[in-house]
Amino acid sequence: MTFRHLAQSNVRGNWRRYIAFFLSSTFSVMIFFIYAAFLFHPDVINGNIRAADKVRFGMVLCEYLIVIFSFFFVLYSMSAFLKSRKKEFGLLSLFGMTNRQISKLVLYENTLIAVLAIAVGIGFGALFSKLFFLALAELLEVESPIRFYLAPKAIWLTVGGFLALFELITLFTLRQVGRSQIVELLKAAKKPKSVPAYSVWLTVLAAVCLTAGYYMAYQAKLYTILIYMVPILATVVLGTYFLFTQASVAILRRLQKATGLYYRSTHLVTIAQLVFKMKDNARTLFMVSILSAVILTASGTFYVMYQDTTNRITGNFPQTFGFTEQGEGVHNVIHPDKLKSMVADGGFELLYEVQLTGVPVPITLKQMNNTKADALLVTESDYNxxxxxxxxxxxxxxxxxxxxxxxxxxxxxEFFEKGSTLVTDAGGTPVAVQIDGQVNGGVIGPNIGYTGMLIVDDGDYAAWTKGVSSANKIVYYGFELRNWEKSLALSQSIENAIPQQERKRFENRVESYLDYKQFNSLTLFIGMLVSVLFFVASGSMLYFKLFTEIQDDQAQFKALSRIGMSDAEIRTITGKQIGLIFFIPVAVGALHAAFAYKALGNILGTPVWHYGIVIVCVYAAMQFGYFLLARNAYMKQLRQG
Known part of the structure; x- marks a missing residue:
């Protein structure tokens, strides 16, 4: 039997261990290839697809992200596989195989898996790339579908990149093979495990770090998030690490002392085994928890931005069309009657129109490096x-x-502190007002050339602006349409009817809406694919962690059967343990993400809990499906042992 045949036999014999790793690697290759196929598509390179440059930059970043993530995932997976095969390597060494030959065998095995993963990944990538192109064409609103094309550069980049990645990591992990003696390798699986210990101080540190990180996330605002971001990440990651390596053992050891619970039903066996499993799997659970938090936070952010597109645009642009005129009774931009006539001719219904007159007054924004600007002085009755x-x-x-x-x-x-006095002038008339507070969110278009408004008493406004001529007043005209989302052609027609030099005074909502919607749709579409990749990889880490310990579990459950425990009780114990291993990281990741959603809501100025709950429920459902598959495969293998 040659090394190649032996490698093929080993892969077939260990396919349950390899299957999750193989599928995750295949999925990584597939996503990478699909993105590369778009990046090297002739229509993208030649600029034939409108707005493709917006997508290209994001996909390039995703390609780097996939490669970096794949590197660490494959490195972790291969290291775990090698550790689980120490006894096998010891037997091969005992039969006369040298470390060099064992390394050669492992190299053949990993190369075989790499070639299969790359081939299958590219195959599925080619199969789904047409669907990907159709979805992109819909999101980019391309008039004709993006034609199916498999760029040779995309194929060679995927093959060369991932083959080099697999081989580089294989050579790096092979150092583990030659460092152990035969006796150590043979006894690796028989070494008695000491009772897991924990540090009270490190357990307290976990609680302190998580509390501090959550508090900072809860209090984070738009102007403080950059300051808080690194401390939040550092404290939450450190707290999560000690939560699994120290606090989990402390909690389980505490449960062992709760005799009323510990000696009830099969809890004695379940908790006793979990003490060891949680300690052995602490690093894996830590990594999966962080991955879950990243997936939930990123997916939630993408989903929030997508769902909130209309609310955000209508909040920033209260009217479909708006323009300002310099002077009362002046219509240098466009006459309101002409605009209303064009709206009617375009087949749209005018819901309402607004008119607001104000006087520009100078202000200084200290929070913006003492920026000098003009605010629009308006009456409370007009504003209300x-x-x-x-x-x-x-x-x-x-x-x-x-x-x-x-x-x-x-x-x-808060640009002006409540209770402070603002001194300005209205057309040469000194004005001093006490600030009662600040309101965020305009009632007219934001691009009127003025930084906000000062809302004052009607009598004060009349007295302060008595000497301001009509020519120095600013008049805003706003028009709201029904079905404004379809008014792009009308907007362009109105803009063309405005003199070139006056077009900067005109603004419309629909163009910003379409650009924002397109960007958010693409971000959601591309980001979700990467999030699914992370999800598959995190589930796979738990899957093959289970199967690397299955020989020990088979021996333990045989012993339990011999002392009279039924198959139903063993299945119950196993189901609880696997369920905790799969869902504890989800619960921790969801808790991390909940505070991230709070920070996101603070930044956006609106609650996002309802969007976050949807993402967490979808993620939990996907994890439950993965759990069922893993449990069924594990139980089947356990009974066969």
Missing amino acids: RIASQLGRKTIQAEPGHATYLFPYKEVAV
């Missing part, structure tokens, strides 16, 4: 009229007081 139409909260301004309005909801910066 539009706010009521939009369903916003109205404002009551007392004489000598003002409320500052910033046009964007996302910015959580």
Whole structure:
């Protein structure tokens, strides 16, 4: 028998151990190839696909991410496989095989798996690339479908890149084979396990780190998230590590002392074995928990941004069309009657129109490096009229007081402290007002050339602007349409009817909406594929971790059978243990993600819990399916042993 035949025989004999690793590697190759096929598509390279440049940059980043992730995943998997085969290598050494020959055997095995994974991955990638191109064409709103094309560069890049990756990691992990003596290898599986110990101080440190990380995430705002980000990641990762390596053992040891629970039913066996399993699997559970948190946080963020597209755009652009005129009664941009006539001719229904007159006043924004800007001084009655139409909260301004309005909801910066005095002037008239607070989110379009509004009492406005001429006042006209999402052609027609030099005063919602929707759709589509890759890999880590310990479990459950425990009780114990191994990381990852969603909600200025719950439920359902497959395969193998 040649080394090649022996390698093939070993792979076939250990296929239950290899299957999860093989499928995860295949999926990685498939996603990488599909992205590469798009990147090297002639229509993308030649610029024939509109907005393809937006996708290209994101896919290039994903390609790097897939390679980096695959490197660590394959490295971990191969190292785990080698450790689980120490007894086998000891027997081969005892039969006269040298370390060099064992290394050669392992190299053949890993090369065989690599070639199969690359071939199957590219095959499925080619099969699904057409579907991928169709989905992209729909998201990019390409007039004609992206033609099916398998770029040779994509094939060679995938083959060369992943083959080099597999071989490099194989050579790196082969160092483990030659470092152990035959006796150590043969006794590796028979070494008695000491009772897992834990440190009280490290257990407390886990609680402190997680509490600190959660607190910072809960308090994070848009202007503090960059400061908090690294401390949050550091404390949560460190706390999670000690949670599994120390706190999990402490909790289980504590349960062993709770005699009422410990000696009930089969809990004695379940908890006693979990003490060892949690300690042995601590690093794996830690990595899967962090991966779960990354998957849930990233997927939740993509989903939130996609679902909130309309709300965000309508919040930033309260009217479908809007423009400002310099001076009352002046129509240098476009006459409102002409715009309404074009709306009617375009087949759209005008829901309402607004008109707001204000006077520009200078302000200084200290939180923006003392930026000098102009705010629009408006009356509370004009503001409240539009706010009521939009369903916003109205404002009551007392004489000598003002409320500052910033046009964007996302910015959580308080530009003027409540109770402070703002000194400015309105057309040469000195104005001093006490700030009653700040409102985020405008009632008119944001691109009017002014940084927010100062909302004041009607009488104060009349007195302060008495000397301001009509020519120095700013008038905003806004128009809201039904079915505005389809008004792109109308928007372009209106813009073409406006003189070139005045077009900067005109704004429309639909173009920003379509660009934002396209970007979020693409981000969700591309990001979800990478998230699924991470999910498959994390589940695979748990799967082959189970099967690397199955020989020990077979011996333990044979002993339990001999002392009278039934098959149903053994299945119950096994199901509980596997369930905890699979779902504890999901629970920890979901808890991490919950605080990440809170931070995201703080940044966006709106709660995102309902979106996050959807992602967590979908992820838990997928993990449950993976658990059922793993449990059935494990139980079948356990009975065969």
